[in-house]
Amino acid sequence: MLTFIGLGLFDETDISLKGLSIIREADAVFLETYTSRLMGADIPALESLYGKPLRLLSREDVEQHPDPILDAAEIGSAVFLTAGDTMVSTTHADLRIRASERGIRTEIVHAASIASAVCGLSGLQNYRFGKSCSLPYPEARWMPTTPVEVIAANLSQNLHTLVYLDIQNERYMRVPEAIWIIEEICLKLDVTIPLYVGIARAGSKNPIVYAGSADDLKFVDFGPPLHILIVPAALHMMEREYLERFANLTPGNYPIS
Ligand SMILES: C[S@@+](CC[C@H](N)C(=O)[O-])C[C@H]1O[C@@H](n2cnc3c(N)ncnc32)[C@H](O)[C@@H]1O
Numbered sequence: 227m228l229t230f231i232g233l234g235l236f237d238e239t240d241i242s243l244k245g246l247s248i249i250r251e252a253d254a255v256f257l258e259t260y261t262s263r264l265m266g267a268d269i270p271a272l273e274s275l276y277g278k279p280l281r282l283l284s285r286e287d288v289e290q291h292p293d294p295i296l297d298a299a300e301i302g303s304a305v306f307l308t309a310g311d312t313m314v315s316t317t318h319a320d321l322r323i324r325a326s327e328r329g330i331r332t333e334i335v336h337a338a339s340i341a342s343a344v345c346g347l348s349g350l351q352n353y354r355f356g357k358s359c360s361l362p363y364p365e366a367r368w369m370p371t372t373p374v375e376v377i378a379a380n381l382s383q384n385l386h387t388l389v390y391l392d393i394q395n396e397r398y399m400r401v402p403e404a405i406w407i408i409e410e411i412c413l414k415l416d417v418t419i420p421l422y423v424g425i426a427r428a429g430s431k432n433p434i435v436y437a438g439s440a441d442d443l444k445f446v447d448f449g450p451p452l453h454i455l456i457v458p459a460a461l462h463m464m465e466r467e468y469l470e471r472f473a474n475l476t477p478g479n480y481p482i483s
Pocket residue numbers: 235236261262263308309310311312313314315316338339340341389390391392393425426427428429452453454455
């Protein structure tokens with residue numbers, strides 16, 4: 227049996243009671259830390275809550291060499307843990323398919339995801355989001371323009387864009403550096419983004435949400451990671467009022483629908 231369990235957004239207390247009891251009964255507990263992280267909990271805190279040692283997995287372990295996970299699930303009960311919801315913006319559907327091909331039963335225990343948390347924190351309506359994108363750190367001369375192409379396509383259809391920010395080992399992309407990168411790509415593609423919403427530490431006691439132009443947000447201190455960015459389409463009246471109340475948006479020169 228292989229159970230995919232979401233850990234929620236910030237620390238060890240964000241897991242569901244259902245998820246926790248399955249982990250406590252499990253024979254093998256795997257945790258992947260490359261798609262997202264619980265920034266408010268370290269590995270010893272998780273192990274102490276679960277009463278189990280964790281086996282940490284890299285992207286290669288999951289995507290290229292998943293046999294140790296599947297072997298454990300074949301002979302006993304294995305759990306596969308991910309921050310957020312295990313099946314949101316991750317590649318874990320592939321692992322579930324591989325398990326099924328080997329005749330291993332699977333189940334999912336859902337959890338809060340950044341994809342839904344951003345709606346509550348920003349007031350931007352869930353049904354108005356288009357395709358999301360990921361923003362990688364540029365490397366040497368490599369700076370893919372795809373994220374801005376996705377944003378521009380969404381803006382042309384009056385849809386919001388959720389931009390996931392890169393995580394590389396202990397390096398976490400912050401909102402201001404993401405905006406610098408996006409604005410540089412915008413210059414190349416001749417795209418204008420009038421408004422951004424930056425969010426830090428969703429699920430913690432002190433999430434930060436700021437809305438403003440690139441020039442406003444490039445210099446805001448959002449504090450420690452994780453961070454995420456939204457490029458809103460033209461705002462509905464209630465979205466605008468929400469951002470003014472909860473995200474320091476100053477009434478100004480941005481599109482209203
Ligand atoms: C690829 S997504 C994985 C989403 C995860 N499976 C979920 O359902 O929440 C990871 C990215 O989402 C953003 N993110 C995840 N959790 C966050 C949080 N608590 N606060 C702010 N941003 C977060 C970061 O940009 C991070 O790099």
